[in-house]
Amino acid sequence: MAHKLASSHPAWNKLEQLYESKGKQINLTKAFNEDKKRFSTYSQLWKSEKTDATILLDYSKNLIDAEVLEALVQLAKEAKVQEQVDAMFSGEHINTSEDRSVLHVALRDLPGDFSINEPGVEEVKPELEHMKSFSEAVRSGAWKGYTGKPIKSIVNIGIGGSDLGPVMVTEALKPYAKRDLDAHFVSNIDGTHMAETLKVCDPETTLFIVASKTFTTQETITNATTARDWFLENAKDKAHVAKHFVALSTNVKAATDFGIAKENMFKFWDWVGGRYSLWSAIGLSIALVIGFDNFEQLLHGAHEMDLHYKNAKLEENIPVLLALIGIW
Ligand SMILES: O=P(O)(O)OC[C@H]1O[C@@H](O)[C@@H](O)[C@@H](O)[C@@H]1O
Numbered sequence: 001m002a003h004k005l006a007s008s009h010p011a012w013n014k015l016e017q018l019y020e021s022k023g024k025q026i027n028l029t030k031a032f033n034e035d036k037k038r039f040s041t042y043s044q045l046w047k048s049e050k051t052d053a054t055i056l057l058d059y060s061k062n063l064i065d066a067e068v069l070e071a072l073v074q075l076a077k078e079a080k081v082q083e084q085v086d087a088m089f090s091g092e093h094i095n096t097s098e099d100r101s102v103l104h105v106a107l108r109d110l111p112g113d114f115s116i117n118e119p120g121v122e123e124v125k126p127e128l129e130h131m132k133s134f135s136e137a138v139r140s141g142a143w144k145g146y147t148g149k150p151i152k153s154i155v156n157i158g159i160g161g162s163d164l165g166p167v168m169v170t171e172a173l174k175p176y177a178k179r180d181l182d183a184h185f186v187s188n189i190d191g192t193h194m195a196e197t198l199k200v201c202d203p204e205t206t207l208f209i210v211a212s213k214t215f216t217t218q219e220t221i222t223n224a225t226t227a228r229d230w231f232l233e234n235a236k237d238k239a240h241v242a243k244h245f246v247a248l249s250t251n252v253k254a255a256t257d258f259g260i261a262k263e264n265m266f267k268f269w270d271w272v273g274g275r276y277s278l279w280s281a282i283g284l285s286i287a288l289v290i291g292f293d294n295f296e297q298l299l300h301g302a303h304e305m306d307l308h309y310k311n312a313k314l315e316e317n318i319p320v321l322l323a324l325i326g327i328w
Contacts, residue, residue, distance in 0.1 A: 009078040011072075014071045041060070041066075043060055048304055059325055063328075072328055075324070076314050081314065089310055101118055102271065110299060114310075123267070123269075130266060131287050131295075134246070135288045135291070138288055143207075146204065146235050151205055152202065153206045155184045155206060156183070156184070156209045158210070159219045165277060166285045169290075173286075178289060183288070186227075204234075211248040213251075213277065214251055216254060245264065248265075249266075249268075
């Protein structure tokens with residue numbers, strides 16, 4: 001599908017005119033005083049159909065009025081947003097720069113609502129099963145380090161999408177965390193980040209998670225090599241690496257060359273963009289910290305929002321409204 005600049009659509013001109021004629025003078029205090037229903041007009045309560053979760057989207061405090069909102073929705077129509085959404089869910093290659101599908105929504109479609117036909121989608125559930133058995137073994141203490149002790153610290157080594165998503169979710173969901181399992185995230189190429197982390201870790205009880213879609217990212221491979229050298233200084237025998245290093249990657253060959261055992265690899269697919277990868281095997285650190293059942297709940301919640309995004313009309317579509325207001 002050909003992409004056009006947003007500014008090439010007629011609604012863009014309309015928005016520019018609206019901004020000049022009144023948009024830049026919209027005053028919130030005045031707007032609320034003049035319209036007692038402003039909050040209810042420009043807010044939306046989303047309710048889950050499966051749980052008691054609700055999300056209140058309050059966009060009444062943005063500098064918009066009915067005419068601006070209408071022009072923004074018109075822009076979405078002219079840009080064929082709905083068609084693009086449908087193209088994404090049907091596996092079309094909307095990632096035109098890499099000529100790939102964009103199917104992170106398949107990672108959380110556990111009920112199979114979207115019937116996505118793309119190689120790899122059928123592997124999502126077996127991979128989740130692998131994450132479940134592994135994370136449960138580590139959390140219960142059944143998974144033992146090379147001297148027979150249970151794991152006490154995990155260190156996720158990754159950068160960009162292979163770091164930020166898990167960092168954000170484990171922080172946000174801290175109340176669900178297993179408190180006797182320390183989680184560290186090392187992303188920085190500055191050796192201090194790894195050195196300071198290793199100071200508080202014990203090689204006998206530390207699990208390293210090398211998270212890299214490509215497994216070629218310089219920062220991550222450098223940090224992973226530092227971690228492996230540190231580990232082997234203590235453990236001596238390379239055979240022990242299998243108990244302390246796992247890989248999350250689409251590049252099985254490079255992870256094997258690094259020395260990761262096949263059964264310690266958690267894979268995902270090239271249709272998972274880096275910035276959306278926390279829902280894939282990249283989320284292993286999340287499952288370890290909050291437990292696999294909670295990780296699965298996270299996937300279910302995201303899937304419900306995917307259903308809303310796919311099915312709600314543009315005027316009531318929470319992600320679309322937020323994106324449009326972002327443009328304004
Ligand atoms: O997961 P890997 O392949 O190590 O990439 C890590 C990060 O690298 C950056 O350069 C960007 O491409 C990010 O989108 C990506 O998440």
